[in-house]
Amino acid sequence: MSRLYQPAQSIESTSGDRGQPLSFQWRGEVHRILHLGNRWRVHLDWWRVEIWREYFQVEAHTGFTCVIYHDLLTDEWYLERVYD
Amino acid sequence: MKVAYVFVPHFALAVEEREDPSLKRKAVVIGGLPHEKGNVYEVSPEASEQGVKVGMSLRQAEEICPEAIFLPTREEKYRAAFEEMLKALEPFSPFIEPHGLDGAYLEVSGLQRLYGPEKRLGRSIVEAVKEATHLPIRGGIARNKFTARIAALEGTDEKVQVIAPGKERGFLKELPVTLLPTSDEMRGRLHLLGIRTMGQLASLPKSAVLAQFGLEGRWANQLARGQDRSKVIGRREQGPQELGFRFEDPVEEMQVLQMTAKQLSVELLTRLHYYGRVCGKVSVTLEYDTGQEEEKQIALSEPSAEELKIGLAVERLVASFDYGDRVSALKVSLDQLTQGKGHQLSLFSTRTLRQRRIDNAVANITGKYGSHCFLQAQLLDLHAALPERRFALLRPEAPTTRFPVKRDHEQALPTSTKYRVHEWR
DSSP states (O other), X not given: OEEEEEEEEEEEEEEOTTSOEEEEEETTEEXXXXXXXXXXXXXXXXXXXXXXXXXXXXXXXXXXXXXXXXXXXXXXXXXXXXXX | XXXXXXXXXXXXXXXXXXXXXXXXXXXXXXSSOTTSSOBOOEEOHHXXXXXXXXXXXXXXXXXXXTTSEEEOOOHHHHHHHHHXXXXXXXXXXXXXXXXXXXXXXXXXXXXXXXXXXXXXXXHHHHHHHHHHHOOOOEEEEESSHHXXXXXXXXXXXXXXXXXXXXXXXXXXXXXXXXXXXXXXHHHHHHHHTTOOBHHHHHHSOHHHHHHHHHHHHHHHHHXXXXXXXXXXXXHHHHSOXXXXXXXXXXXXXXXXXXXXXXXXXXXXHHHHHHTTEEEEEEEEEEEETTXXXXXXXXXXXXXXXXXXXXXXXXXXXXXXXXXXXXXXXXXXXXXXOEEOOOOOOOSSOOOOHHHHHHHHHHHHHHHXXXXXXXXXXXXXXXXXXXXXXXXXXXOOOXXXXXXXXXXXXXXXXXXXXXXXXXXXX
């Protein structure tokens, strides 16, 4: 099961040269990313309020598994889903 | 609506005679050998004339008619022959409803362009079945199922009797009430009251029939008047109704699975409502991304087609799986379908006990901590690319308080003043 955060939680993240996240900080805890799962892009509504995101399914060194995304328009990172 | 009913009189006997023509016009009893323990399954008119009846013991049959030819029952053979007959009928209508193991109803509305008037259509049906099965078929065409069946029963071999629209009551008038599909008790009471023909029954006021025989009587009265609203239910619609959904990406959220399953059940129920049917068993099958399948089912305490009941059953079923892996497909099926009976709608709330308990709990918690504790989820678009567009979380409506709270200005004013305020308005 998983929990979807709506709206997504803002996080601070460091990213590698290919745009992949290396680590992120959420609720004062730093999560180093050990494993990158799925990675996909969503580009929608360019004619209205544009949405352009890159999603990552990640597993941190703490065992924390979640879905985070990079807002490519504002260059901000968000945490959207946390898996049990 | 135009309905045709076709059947083969003494079906089992006709199948046996087809294989061995020497049995024709002889006293034949099907059910087993006379020394065997068992009952008579089918009897030829010649044996019937001597007093042998379907259902009596074989030993009794032998005593009554010792010269009869006794044959074992070969139900598989009869079933195969019946399938042949249904296959021969398939080109005439997509809606074929088997009736017992000797007849079938066909929905034949709008076939004039293809087959001409009903008489010609009837001839075509008889010829097609005869050519495919070599069985003597008999039929009837009328505006409803009951009249079509009686027309076939009263007709002659290898012919189809057509009852013109509006002539149903006249056709049934002189026929005995024993042809009505009623219980033995009602048949006995009709006999006691001296009601012998359908015309007599049809001429009675509906209220009197209802008072005397209840709902069964009202139904019989309608049939005797040549009114039958039941639909021809095709073979496809008779089997379990099922619908499935394959997810593009395997899913593991139970809420999504529950919502999908509920949507599927609503679609299935629309089909059931159309045919006036109810289901007795609900099952959900999950296909995991590993390829494994798992099925769980619930037998309903009583057959139902209520969205609320079926929805709850589906919800419970989805929640009962263990979910070792992610789900790639889901199937909902409604089984044990039977003809539904009308029921009186309640004047009061039909919410289940469980829902009422949830409502009360929500009202109590909201009253104590505020309405921000709860959000109501609403499915928007299951396939939206963004998860937040798949469903919306809404603030629930403020619960109704059990004790009416006076508004501020009302509390401030004495009763008399309050009334005066109303008068001034």
